[in-house]
Amino acid sequence: MTVWDRPEPPRPVPLDRERIVAAAVALADEGGLEAVSLRKVAARLHAGPMRLYRYISTKEELFDLMVDEVHAEILPEERPGDWREALRLHAHRTRRAALRHEWLADLLGGRPSLGPNALAVTEAALSALDGLADLDTVLRAVETVNAYCTGAIRREVAGLRAERATGLSKRDWQRAAGPHVTRMLATGRFPALARAVHDGTEVDAETSFAVGLDWVLDAVAARLARPEV
Known part of the structure; x- marks a missing residue:
């Protein structure tokens, strides 16, 4: 039985899962996932640790609830009419949520999130492509966008x-590493890298994410145009 299927203790009680998860998210925002434990959450709520076990059995369940809480921030308020805009919005909202809650990057890409908010986010992404291709093509398209988002977000965080x-x-780091890089490039062993360093255009993280995302969506669009390939 998952944590979402298990009923909470009957009220009136001073605690509930909503308060517990809010406290856990606040701790993680302040100090990362290593700052989160049932004992620390209980202390934040001025409660005994054993009382939390009436609501949550393990720290992993707590993490599941925290991830689902943040998915409420990812879920779009309105569904865009165009599939491409829907997946682009999904990706950017995921990135912004991860920058507000950096610990989310550590939990992306693992087991599927089964909470109601996460399921609603997945539903929104799948339904944006519904009817445009066969089901397997739609699934691979959403997986591809999600994989790009996970990798790019983890790198940025x-x-x-x-x-x-x-x-x-x-x-500052580039300046400190500059002499070493200059010496290595001067050996002539890395001509492609030298051209990239000397002639490439450096962009900020948001621009890099947006450009890469558009390339991924271009590939999805090409696949949707010829799903039989």
Whole structure:
């Protein structure tokens, strides 16, 4: 039985899952997933840890509930009429949610989220493509967009964490690493990389995400145009 199928203790009681999950999300926003435990959540709520076990059996269940809570922020308020805009909106809302709650990046891409909000997000993505191709093509298209989002978000969040851990901004790190990179490129062993470093255009994370997403959606559009291939 999943945590969503298990009924809460009868009221009136001073706790409920909504308050527990809100406290857990706040702790994770402040200190990451390592800051979350049933004991710490109980302390935040001024309750004994054993009382939380009436609502949640394990920390993994708590994480499941936290992920579903954030999916409420991803779910679009209105469904766009165009499939491409629907998947683009889904991707950007997922990225923004992960930047507000960086710990989400650590939990994306694992087991499917089965909470009501996560299921509604998946329903919105699948229904945007409904009728445009056979079911397997639709499933692979949504999986492809989700895989791109997960990888791009994890990379961006990892960069933000590295900046905080080292105290160096991306520009500071580039300056510090510059002499080493210059020496390596001067060997002539990395001509393609040298061209990228010297002649490539650097863009910010949001632009990089948007451009990459458009390329993925272009590929999905091509596949939808010839689903038999």
